[in-house]
Amino acid sequence: MAEAASAAGAPRASRLDRRKARTRQALIDAAVRLIAEGRGDRASIQEITEAADVGFGSFYNHFDSKEQLFQAAAEEVLERWGQMIDRASAGISDPAELFAVGTRITGRLGWTHPDIAGFLTGTGLDALDIPGGLAPRALRDIQAGRAAGRFSVPDAEIALSAAAGGLLGLLRVHQRHPGRIDEAAVDQLAEALLRLLGVPAPEAARLAALGLPETGNW
Amino acid sequence: MAEAASAAGAPRASRLDRRKARTRQALIDAAVRLIAEGRGDRASIQEITEAADVGFGSFYNHFDSKEQLFQAAAEEVLERWGQMIDRASAGISDPAELFAVGTRITGRLGWTHPDIAGFLTGTGLDALDIPGGLAPRALRDIQAGRAAGRFSVPDAEIALSAAAGGLLGLLRVHQRHPGRIDEAAVDQLAEALLRLLGVPAPEAARLAALGLPETGNW
């Protein structure tokens, strides 16, 4: 997103640019915080700018609307989430295993990163439409799995939506009934989703029980 | 929903009651239409009352807020949907078969009843929270299936959410790419969801291919 320097241009970034970036980031951080707190997009722009300690008018220097801010905030959160999964799945090439790892890490967000989990349940299935989110990557995995004959599901997008629904359901149950969801429950969901994708049951069980790599804190 | 007549009461319903009911219904119909059009709850109350050809102030004689109206509209649509599935599943007792029928009829809504389909995709997973909706029934089916040893999924609520996600995904794909979803695709989703629930693959394929009863127009 950084503006390209003009062809013959100078280094093209200092102070002013940093100030601008700082303001923008303050707004995004405030939005992430508010969403995670469950205030969803019900927070007023005044509330947001106040939380970001920024003048009201500044908001519109960076975003055209509240929705646009929340979209940017969503992309940021999903980006971190994606990196977390990338780290955990480094070296894995089997699409089914990749899918299992992604599912299990996401399900664990409920207690490892409640803020992200809250964010996801707050946005619902709309999270699938967020560009740069995890959806494109998961979609790629599913399609790769189909191409490799590992999955037999007919439509990748539908399967993705089902997987997202399952994960969101799990996170929601966790929020509403703390303690009812544990690692075993997450692994069982991953197993069930693999079966949905057409992986034979015994193989699904095996994939959902593999050791899970460390993810780090972010 | 008709008001019960008081015990010793007269017929207790005329003109005034009908007028009231008509106004209320006009508002609900307008809301259903707007949601199906994808305007979601972004429609202003003025827009709604205008679409219903009702005075602005009348709105608050019937509903406390826009959310309440949308909830009533949702219950109405889901009620019709539920009755449609009830008719189609009369005489079926196997939970797995019931689930398959419900899934396949719902998936077919995309072309048999685009208004309901639009409504469902418009509300997203929140449809699961609508009281009186189909969720409680589907949940019951899933739990019955677990009790009968027919399903092996650990948490019924999570499974329900995954199923809803799959169906919503299918309906969304149908809306965005008309013609990409046909009856075979719906049946394959039903099959996949049965596998997710723990039904052995061959049995899932059989259940998803059974003859589907006529549902009637409503």
Added chain:
DNA sequence: CTTGTAATAGACTATCAGTCATGATGAATG
């Protein structure tokens, strides 16, 4: 130091949710 540009900021306007007082409709009663 001067000048120009880009970001900040809060006062201003339009729109929307929700309230309230008034008017219209029809039921009950003599």
Added chain:
DNA sequence: CATTCATCATGACTGATAGTCTATTACAAG
């Protein structure tokens, strides 16, 4: 049939919030 009363319908009113506009401030360049 006329009168009275209750209930619903209605749109003008109020407070709040999204989004605009212009003055001010911070910085960079010469």
